[in-house]
Amino acid sequence: MRNVFRLADRAAPIEDVPDPLRVRLPLGGARLLVRVGDAVAAGQRVAESPGLRGDVHASIGGVAAAVDGDFLTISRDPDAAPAPERLGEVAGADADALRRGLAAMGVPCADLTDADLLVVNALEPEPGVTALGALCRFESPAMLAGARLAQRIAEPSRIVLAAPRGAGLSLGPNPVHELEPRYPDGLDALTVRAVTGRERPGNAVVVGADRLWLMGRAALEGRAATRAVLTVRGRNLRVAVGASVRHVLDFAGLAAHEGDRVLLGGALRGEAVWDLDAPVPRGAYALTVLPRAAGAVYTDAACMNCGECHLICPARILVGIMARFAEFGRFEGAQRYGLDSCLECGLCAWVCPARRPLLQFIRLARRELARAAEAQPPAASMETPGDAPVEAPGAAPEARREVPA
Ligand code: SF4
Ligand code: SF4
Numbered sequence: 001m002r003n004v005f006r007l008a009d010r011a012a013p014i015e016d017v018p019d020p021l022r023v024r025l026p027l028g029g030a031r032l033l034v035r036v037g038d039a040v041a042a043g044q045r046v047a048e049s050p051g052l053r054g055d056v057h058a059s060i061g062g063v064a065a066a067v068d069g070d071f072l073t074i075s076r077d078p079d080a081a082p083a084p085e086r087l088g089e090v091a092g093a094d095a096d097a098l099r100r101g102l103a104a105m106g107v108p109c110a111d112l113t114d115a116d117l118l119v120v121n122a123l124e125p126e127p128g129v130t131a132l133g134a135l136c137r138f139e140s141p142a143m144l145a146g147a148r149l150a151q152r153i154a155e156p157s158r159i160v161l162a163a164p165r166g167a168g169l170s171l172g173p174n175p176v177h178e179l180e181p182r183y184p185d186g187l188d189a190l191t192v193r194a195v196t197g198r199e200r201p202g203n204a205v206v207v208g209a210d211r212l213w214l215m216g217r218a219a220l221e222g223r224a225a226t227r228a229v230l231t232v233r234g235r236n237l238r239v240a241v242g243a244s245v246r247h248v249l250d251f252a253g254l255a256a257h258e259g260d261r262v263l264l265g266g267a268l269r270g271e272a273v274w275d276l277d278a279p280v281p282r283g284a285y286a287l288t289v290l291p292r293a294a295g296a297v298y299t300d301a302a303c304m305n306c307g308e309c310h311l312i313c314p315a316r317i318l319v320g321i322m323a324r325f326a327e328f329g330r331f332e333g334a335q336r337y338g339l340d341s342c343l344e345c346g347l348c349a350w351v352c353p354a355r356r357p358l359l360q361f362i363r364l365a366r367r368e369l370a371r372a373a374e375a376q377p378p379a380a381s382m383e384t385p386g387d388a389p390v391e392a393p394g395a396a397p398e399a400r401r402e403v404p405a
Contacts, residue, residue, distance in 0.1 A: 005127045005182070005268070007127055009165070009167040011131070011132075011134035012235055012236050013134065013138055014134050014238050015238065016237075017243070019243070021076050022076065022244075023058075023240055023241070023243055023279065024071045024277075025056055026070060026071055026279060027047050027056055029050070030047035030050075031047060031050075032046065032047050033045060033046055034047075034064045036065065037064065040058045040061060040063065040064055041061045042061040043057055043226060044058045045057050045106075045224070046072060049103070051103075052100070052103040054102075054105075054106045055103060055105070055224075057225065060240055062076035090105060090218050095152065095155065098149065098152055102218060105224045106218075106224045106282065108211075112150065112154050115154045115205040116203040117158050117201075118150055118154050118156040118158070119160050119192055119204060119207070120161045120208075120212055121191045121207065122136045122167075122169055123164055123186030125266070125285055126268050126286065127266060128266050129231045129266050129285055129286045130231050130236060131210065132208065133209075134229065135209050136161075136169040137169065140170075141220060143171060143209065143213055146217075147159055147174065147212060147216070148219070150207060156205075158174075160175050160176070161174055161177065162191045163176050163178055163179070164178070164179065165179060177194075179191070179195075184268075184314055184347065187314075210285060211283075228280055228281075228284045230287050231266075241280060242280065243279065243280050244277045245276050245279075245280065245287060246277060248287055259292030262288070262290075263287070263289075263290060264280070264281070265284070265286050267290060268350060269346045270286065297355060298349075299354065299356065301354040301356060303323070304354055306320075307320070308353065309323075309358060314343060315342055317337065321337050322334045322339060322342075323348075323361040323362065325365075326339070326365035329368075331365045331369050334362075335365075335369065339366065339369075342362050346359045
């Protein structure tokens with residue numbers, strides 16, 4: 001089956017969604033710096049992440065109202081005057097200090113290492129998304145400030161903007177490398193391959209246009225990473241991180257009915273939200289409502305070994321086999337069949353005639369392996385030593401894990 005998906009090369013302007021009365025901030029394992037009942041200012045750092053994953057900041061001012069699981073809820077006082085975000089600073093003489101400063105402002109930057117080439121990726125991550133193009137087109141001061149900061153951190157000899165052919169995007173004096181706007185070539189690994197002609201070149205790093213914008217916003221205005229720009233049915237909406245999906249849908253005039261699927265992301269890679277009060281996380285780029293009639297319906301049908309998933313996979317993975325390992329809880333087996341190379345493009349699931357939830361199996365395997373590694377870092381094993389490389393499905397039904405929606 002041929003891949004016919006195209007990426008957008010035009011973008012609508014960015015609209016600001018009014019702040020909600022409540023945000024629920026995903027903490028991602030970060031250590032809380034406030035307690036329930038504390039007053040918090042907009043922009044204040046409220047949790048510290050390990051490494052350079054990016055700290056968590058209040059996207060609205062108010063009161064820390066609750067901590068449940070891995071989320072901090074902040075309630076805004078509707079009568080209080082809107083407080084400006086507290087300004088911070090990304091300061092430092094050397095790259096390490098700049099990285100630490102950026103992470104403290106909420107921008108993940110562990111991967112921003114020394115490189116000969118820095119690729120700024122402005123190709124959209126999915127069909128129907130225009131958020132990255134909008135940032136390049138309408139937020140150019142922040143984008144340029146981000147590029148200057150990235151230059152100081154990674155010290156590349158060249159910065160290249162990878163952009164859809166004919167979109168007319170630019171990034172100051174830096175050269176533009178135009179690419180066919182064809183999905184999934186906007187995914188970082190494929191964009192770098194297209195720009196350099198090599199797979200995983202050791203001397204290149206890639207930064208998405210959305211992250212460069214956050215870097216520039218931090219450098220230029222001292223603002224922490226408290227906003228995300230999402231494409232919602234053709235519009236680009238700037239939203240407070242932690243605002244509910246319902247809040248965004250209401251602003252966009254969209255409703256989700258019984259049986260519809262609401263995805264954070266687009267139709268190919270998006271993750272279904274469990275309810276409309278789910279928060280918009282940092283790094284989100286789209287919100288999609290798939291009507292019941294249009295959405296893909298997945299089944300637990302067995303694989304037919306037709307090979308369509310393998311033929312379309314840009315990472316050349318034997319997806320059918322890998323997914324069977326994941327389906328039956330044999331996650332390290334899935335790793336042996338290329339799990340770590342998967343780009344999560346979702347094309348395999350899209351073409352599967354059995355409608356198997358292949359992307360969900362892949363994500364399940366990754367999460368379970370990550371969880372196992374955190375719980376038992378050394379020599380964690382989830383398989384018996386005698387596992388054969390390929391195994392018939394159904395061999396261990398008791399090990400089957402619940403598949404996320
Ligand atoms: S989601 Fe992963 S396995 Fe499936 S086609 Fe994309 S890269 Fe291949
Ligand atoms: S997983 Fe789906 S597309 Fe892949 S071989 Fe099996 S039936 Fe075919």
